[in-house]
Amino acid sequence: MVNECAPKPHVALLASPGMGHITPLYELAVRLVTQHNFQVTFLVITAGSTVAQDSYLTAYPIPDLHIVDLPPPDMSNELLNNMKTVARLCYIVEQSIRPLRSVLNGLKRPKVKALIIDMFCTGVFEACKDLSIPVYSFFTASAALLTFSLYLPTLDCKADGEYVDLPEPVKVPGCNPIQTQDLMYLVPKSMINEYQQWFMHVSRLPMVTGIFVNSWEDLESVSLKAVKHEPFFANIPTPRVYPIGPLTKQAEPVLTKYEKETIAWLDKQPKDSVLFVALGSGGTLTSEQLTELAWGLELSQQRFVLVVRKPSDCAISGFFSAGSDVDDPIAYLPDGFVERSKGVGLVVSGWAPQVGVLSHPSTGAFLSHCGWNSTVESVKYGVPIIAWPLFAEQGINAALLSNEVGVAMRMPMVGEGGEAVVVRRKKIESVVKAVMEGEEGKKLRRRAKELQASGRETLSRGGSSYETLARVAESWNIET
Template sequence: MVVSDQYSKKPHLAVLPSPGMGHIIPLLELSKRLVIHHGFHVSFLVITTEASAAQNQLLRSPTLPPDLHVIDLPPADVSHLITDDTLVLTHLCLIVRESLKPLRSILTQLDRPKALIIDPFTTEAFDVCRDLSIPVYSFFTPSTSLLAFSLYLPTLDREVEGEFVDMPEPVQVPGCTPMRTEDLLDQVRNRKNEEYKWFLYHVSRLKMATGIFANSWEDLEPVSLRALKQTRFFQDMPIPPVHSVGPLIKETEPLTESDKEIMTWLHKQPCESVLFVSLGSGGTLSTEQLTELASGLEMSQQRFVLVARRPTDASASAAFFNVGSDVNDPAAYLPEGFTKRTEGVGLVVPSWAAQVAVLRHRSTGGFLSHCGWNSSLESIVHGVPMIAWPLYTEQRMNATMLAEEVGVAMKPVARGGERVIGKEEIERVVRLVMEGEKGKVMRRRVKELQESARNALNHGGSSYDSLSLVAESWKDELAHEVLEM
């Protein structure tokens, strides 16, 4: 595992994501940019415990650049810690804690990289790296709005009694847009459970980072980025420098035979006429809600690609740890006769689809999305307006921001007091986005941000320059160390 002589002349970094495609993908894309655009050698440390099929496929791609080395951490035994009732974040954090026990030895074998880049839930690395004198940077994988909230949470925790969801007014993060309590992420809705304690623990440690990378750019989240850099509260904290380096999304992915069939079908459809329906790598619907969604799609008479996953009434995040391995027959759970009645207009795909390839296709004109941050960025980068269908974690916050602040999404509304969104509302929103005036306004706005995103990442753009600034500082420090030897 020691870095070989052929890389000794290149500055060496290590990157450590937590499990889950929402964490793996953006940190892998950051690693690629550091290798390709900035001349680094990167060791990508992978937590293998309960790794999903989709994660394994992604990290074994033959297209990874030569100077990006994927290093598997030894699997950890968590069977005695996790039960069927363990919530998803607690589950993830226990896997991370147990998997990082050999981290000190691994970093030592790697000859102590110049820096370690972690994500929000691998903060145990701070303690190891402090002893090894390795600076740690945090790549905050969700939105910058959630970053600002997370940095404010320890203060909120000290000052507010009772539950945040019971507060009479929206949460006012200093310098940011007020946040409705009903949009708060799941992990802070019950301060008595383990998920809240884990989330508070990790975000409280963000201040220990040497710097924070944000997967966003100035035109997308100007308010929260300005607040982090200029508001007195964050200056007095103080927080580490925040570097906006996004949008970093998956640029390519291998196509399976099923994906190729989707592409063939899309080739035959008119430009921007197809609604892509996919609720993320881990999202699932209840049986009743999936029935209403399918019925609403059928009633709308719009073309669609539906990525179908077996419904469950247990948890919206039920598929989080088995992404890509949920083999199923949609005919067993979709409304009887649905695939037959929508044949030619719709295409049903079980479990998983090459999302970037579909969003990039000229025939895709809308995206019914769970509003995970990766999916939201992918939709914007490819100029596709969204129907916001949040399921868990911070997705409600993202959905509200994308609809009300950014102007690239529309949220369907459940009838008063009901948890299920009815088929009539789904039909209405699908028609509005795909052929209505509201959809045209959203499409124009998302095309503007598509161009803005491209400019930000190009040489001389704000995100490119932001990453370059940090990369050059690492190289300067390395050169100084060599001179002192």
């Protein structure tokens, strides 16, 4: 007999800064509260937070989901500004979790049953061990990167130089080979501090009690089968992996002038006719590449929504400023582009309501950096992808989506020698036309619609992702 007066079981979640980390963990928190009758404490690292992050976490208050800010650490801005992105991110997390033990001790009862962290928060183990709190990882990237990450210590021992220079593709046991050019966006070994930080965190994956991934069988069958059945992963040993996706941001409130204009403009366009061009919360193009992209869109004569931010030679320069770009995009585009595109295209500055755009019937394709959140959102709404990877594991994701999943066409961004190249306007024009109106585009769209239905089914009661999370939640519920 259920004791209705008994307090709801309590879990906590902790994400490192960045919308790619915050969003899936927060959506997991929402599901635990609304579908599995938990109370959840969502711990927020405030150092390095962005306008986008703050707006997202405060948009929809939910009973039993408590947002708790970790005390801001005393850090030198000068020190942070001299760090590369990964090193800066890891340093912020390291300093911010110092008071974690006292914060967890001070949370309202009942005691926390588990702490769920993302991949850059592995410094929590000592505090959680002292408090007898099991730690779970939410690996917020693809299962393909998870298998690569679990294999990384082995690969690191085998390969002396950079992975991108290896003579043969990387063969993660049980998985499809990874072409070396798809590793070019990962942290190189030559960036010693950043590489060591990344290597340290992924090397700690076997220390967690279990690993959640924002994926499901139909999307990443090869990687999920490998991590479950391949002897290599059993011998590490690999903790139990729980596919619980697709977890994506819920529909966002349309608040700003730009957001309202974007949705109103889409309302006037034909079904599946608009290409949405957005490179994530942190992605940026060089000035030369942005110019070529704009000309390619114009030459294609396809309808588009183009999200523009200030160009930079650093592809990830917007990571710590997401949602705060107020520059006039016209200054960075070819002369007359905005005027010539009126009626066909819409230019948006810095930020767009991505879920609202991808879920809109007028949206027919997504030119994306292939960050995993954006990928899962696109697939969830049945929108095919033009893959334009910029950094991190996005090359691996692009290969997965085009070669294995069949929902993407890749932009040719790598030269014959494996080097990054500027994609010229005529090539952009041809790829955009092929996806928006060609036979290949129709094939990609059919496959995306199949996965849209699959994603909806797996999240429904009785579906694989729903039941997987339900079983873990039940195990927490019955623990004393």
